[in-house]
Amino acid sequence: MERLPTWLRRRLPEGEVYFKTRKLLRDLNLFTVCEEAKCPNVGECWGNGTATFMIMGDICTRKCGFCAVAHGRPLPLDPHEPVRVAEAAKTMNLTYVVITSVTRDDLPDGGAYHFLRTVQAVKEALPDAGVEILIPDFKGREENLRVLLEDPPSVINHNVETVRKLYRKIGRPPEFYDRSLSVLEFYSKNGIIVKSGLMVGLGETMEEVLKTMDDLISAGVRILTIGQYLRPSRQNLPVDKYYSPEEFEELKQKALSKGFIGVESGPLVRSSYRAEELYREVSGIL
Secondary structure, three states: OOOOOOHHHOOOOHHHHHHHHHHHHOOOOEEHHHHHHOOHHHHHHHHHHOOEEEEEEEEEEEOOOOOOOOEEEOOOOOOOOHHHHHHHHOOOOOOOOEEEEEOOOOOOOOOHHHHHHHHOOHHOOEEEEEEEEEOOOOOHHHHHHHHHHOOOOOEOOOOEEEEEHHHHOOOOHHHHHHHHHHHHHHHOOOOEEEEEEEEEOOOHHHHHHHHHHHHHHHOOOEEEEEEEEEOOOOOOOOOOOOHHHHHHHHHHHHHHHOOOOOEEEEEEOOOOOOOOHHHHHHHOOO
16 A cells, blocks of 8 residues: 555544443444544543444445445444434433444345434434434435435435546446435425535546536535545555645645535544534524
8 A cells, every 4th residue: 555645644543532422332243434434533532532433334335436334235323223223322421423334235225214213313312412314315316305204303414425437446336426415405495404525536627626516506515524535444445645634624625615514624624524513503593
């Protein structure tokens, strides 16, 4: 693996809170995207007593070229998982709970009802907490998307991931780009704060990034995260470019100028990074 620029190097996780958080998650048999996706911020987040829960197992039905999560045939859903997520969130005294998942194309609803049950369990355990969910596309079917309207979270996040041109490169049909935009637009039109995220460093041009921002704004997205793609293993796509902190700041300013209300842009930014702060910023304006 190539040597990382200095601004991408992180210290190894340490501290009592980090290990306490890890033990709680192990005891409750819960997965987190922090571990499964090899997030570089796991030490910081767990060290602060927070985590992003990953539901519906740790095996994804899709194989995207950038992702570290295992792919293959998943196990059946665990009906008790929503309650365990809620128990963990309550034990951690979270004021803002972020939940994501693997993609489950093997399920008729793509896992929408499992998301709903998890949101409801967290709300019951922590009625004053905000809830943000980072969802797959639920096969793009409106009947699946509508499930979450029964008891919507504070924020619905769905990552477009990269520019349209690179969808085939990352292992997704190009039409999935438009599917993702339609998912975001559906929830925006139904009055929910909508968020999305981009990786850079896969071979995109600045013009393509700016066009993607325009597409997201048109779909009703108000919160945007932009982070550096990091190659999880030799089996994943190579990095085309490492953006500097100054370039990420430039991207942030361009995003704000286009109308995004909350923007987090930086080399180590990921979808749930500063999620609560971004939500508070946006909800105070809308």
